[in-house]
Amino acid sequence: MQFDHDRLQQLLAFLCExxxxxxxxxxxxFRLEVRRPPAHGSVLAAPVPTPSEPPMPVAPSPVPAAAPPQTTASRSELHEITAPMVGTFYRAPAPGDAPFVEVGSRIGIGQTVCILEAMKLMNELEAEVAGEVVEILLENGTPVEFGQVLMRVRPA
Structure with missing residues (x-):
């Protein structure tokens, strides 16, 4: 059995509801297990390796996350880009490539700002607002939870 991206998204969305x-x-x-801890309420999904499919190692990127900037904007003025799913946060399209955005980058609506890998599917996250990236809160290769803040943007 093979899951395509849309079918997997529909299944996870259904389970969240x-x-x-x-x-x-x-x-x-093919084997898929999804467990939700009673205290947290978020769906945790992990692929279970099969004998025909060895686990894929994740190499940490040498690119560190940027330090929080010195900013005069209050947090309430900033737009938070959050994780729409449980997964692994990646700043660049591939190891060794330049990050999608840096602190200080100007972004437009629909521009890819990072990738979340969930069950070996690479999901590009697009900006919902135009503005300037003022904080990137995670390092490359960091596991994330549903709703976790990934970066903050000062809207234009």
Missing amino acids: TDIQEFRLEEGD
Whole structure:
């Protein structure tokens, strides 16, 4: 069985909207387990490696996250870009490539600002507002939770 990106997104969205605490799907050598801790309420999904599919190592990027900037804007004036799913945060399209954005970068609506990897699917996150990136809160390769703030933008 093979999941395409849309089908996986629909399944995870459905599970987020329900009270299901644990979900398991097995078909052939494909196996998917999703568990939601009762205290947190967010869906945690992890692929289970199969004998025919060895786990893929994640190499940390040598690019550190930028330090929080000296800014006079209050947090209430900033737009927060949050994780729409559980996954791994990546600042660049591939190891060794330049990051999508840096602190001080001007971004436009729809511009890719990072990638969240969830179950070996690379999901590009696009900016919802135009403005200037003032904070990047995570280092490359960091696991993230649903709703976690990834970066802050001063709207234009």
